[in-house]
Amino acid sequence: MASRLRLFLLNTISASIFMMAFWSSTNVCAEEETSPLKIQSEQLIQPEIERRDVELSKIDTEDFEVTVFAGILSVEDFGANAVIGARFAYHINEDIFVETTLAASKAGQTSYERLSGGLPLLTSSQRDIIYYDVSIGYNLLPGESFLTSDTSFNSALYVIAGVGVTTFAGSDRLTLNIGGGFRVLANDWMALHVDVRDHIFNLDILAENTTTNNLEITIGVSAFF
Amino acid sequence: MMLSMRLFTLLFVLLQSMLITAAYADEPAQVVKVADPYLEMHTGPNVSYPIFYVIERDETITVIKRRTSWYLIQNYRGKEGWVHNSQLAKTLTLDNEKIEIKEFTRENYLEHDWEVSMIGGQFGGLPMMTLSGSYAFTQNISTELSFAQIIGDFSSRMLLGINLTQQPFPDWKVSPYFSLGTGIIKTSVKSTLSPLEDQTDILANVSIGAKMYLTRRFFIRADLKKHIIFQSRNKNEEITSWQVGFAFFF
Structure with missing residues (x-):
């Protein structure tokens, strides 16, 4: 118990x-x-x-512009001929850009060749023109262009000058280019260009070495990326 | 004409690819809140384009893209316009925190790997132009591939070269560099009357130069080079060249 x-x-x-x-x-x-x-x-x-990170560095930066263009290049004594080419630009800031151009054309006959009947001054391959240049441009007059009273496009008038090489008549020629253009932005990333340039180089085909002014008028389409 | 046709095809393909990348290169959009009393929207990326819309404080906006120092933004009503960097810097995140706008600065310049330069000057008194690309292995050592054209009255020359560059003080404001290189030089005689013929030779060069950071992706550079052309016909040709130009880095 x-x-x-x-x-x-x-x-x-x-x-x-x-x-x-x-x-x-x-x-x-x-x-x-x-x-x-x-x-x-x-x-x-x-x-x-919930944390949302803002990374503006990830935003698409569109400072580069590529242009294809076509137009007329007048070569002193050799007539006006078709020219096609491409430009590649980098916009340093809202006013200044650097641009490099590569283009090709073919010179025609001089009046001397046409009148004398025969005796060509250059061979067919010597008439091929290829030029490249590096230029600096300045947006002189940015503003709006009104197509109608309701439709407007952003536009800019720019001046440009640079240096390059023109291969013509069988040799390379140091070339200065100076000119201007008008850029109309169709939308955020596409633009239309009208350009007038003077390509200044020396020609020694007709006996003496002379400085020639060769005017070029082109229209082009560009894309920013 | 064949050449221009080929060039045209090349350009066409190039433009096509550019348009495709431009259309599909959309990065995720970023949303921020306006902190300044108001935000001015311009019709284009330049101070000269008119202000067409004003966004009030506390409104949220979407940042779409950037061109130079301007940002394309959209408000909740779908209005799109360009706003300057300095105003966007005063906006806040949705958590009311300051946003940071990253610019290409000297720090990026000191860390860069790739650069492209366009320089011009004289090669033994004749005009010379050079396009080159370089890759940096370290901050001090880089290699450069260059293509140059020298235009003379009687002959023109093309120079394709490669060199190794040592930049001992990359953080100096004006930073010197030393370079050793080799390449080939092709001389084309202009006039058929000249007794000389077209020829290709090997050359070596040594150079001293300097680079100075300018702004954003840009810097300027200058160099002085001593070239020795190993000629096949007689003794070696020694030529000094100088060039100045601008370059940008990636």
Whole structure:
């Protein structure tokens, strides 16, 4: 009997110790659970906003412009002939740009050749004209051009000058170019160009070395990228 | 005419590819909030284009693209216009934080890998023009491939060269460089009366020059070169050249 009582007491003690240990542990757990609840209640007052990073450096920068053009190149004594070419420009700022051009044309006959009947001054391959140049341009008059009273396009008048090489009559000729152009922006990335340039180089075909002024009028389409 | 046809085809293909890249190069648009009392929208990317719309404070705008120091933006009504860098710098993110407009600066210049330069000057008294591209292995050492044309009264020359450049003090404002190079030079005689014939020779050169950062992607450079042309017919030809020009980096 006594042993049974002893067993009961022992069980009660061990159970109570176990219960105490359990209670204390759950108490700690409960304390741990209340703290995030507190934070959550605070966050209800200050709602958490999803962070949006603005990275303007990721925005598409369109400072380069590529142009294809066609027109007429008049070569002193050799008549006016078709010219086609391409230009590649980098816009340094809103006013200044640098541009490189590559173009080809073919010179016609001089009046001397036509009148004398025979005796060509140049062979067919010597009449091929290829020129390239590097120029600096300045947007002189940026503004709007009105097609009708409601329709307007952004436009700019620019002046340009540079230096390059013209291969004509079998040799390379140092060439200065000076001129101007009119650019009309059709939309954000496309523009139409009308250009007038004077290509100045020396020609020594007709006995003496003379400086020639060779005017060129072209129209072109360009894309900014 | 064959040549111009080929050139035309090449240009056509080039334009096509440019148009395609222009149409599909859309980067994700960025949304910002106007913090200045107002934001002026110009019709074009230049201060001379008229202001046609004004956006009020706290309105959100979408930044579409950039040209030089102007940004093309769109407001919530779908109005599109160009805003200057300095005004956009005063806008905030949607979290009311300052945005940072990154410009190409001297720091980018000091870290760049690729550069393209267009320089001109004289080669033994004759006009010379050079187009070159260079790649930097480190801040100090780079290699450069160049194509030059020299125009004389009686002959013209083409020079294709490669060199190795050492820039000992890249962070100096005017930074000097030293270069060793080799290449080929082709001399074409202009007049048929000349006793000389067209010829191609090997040359070596040593040069000293300097680069100075200007603005954005631009810098200016100048160099002085001593060329030795190993001629086949008689003794070597020694020529000094100088060139000045501008270059931009990527």
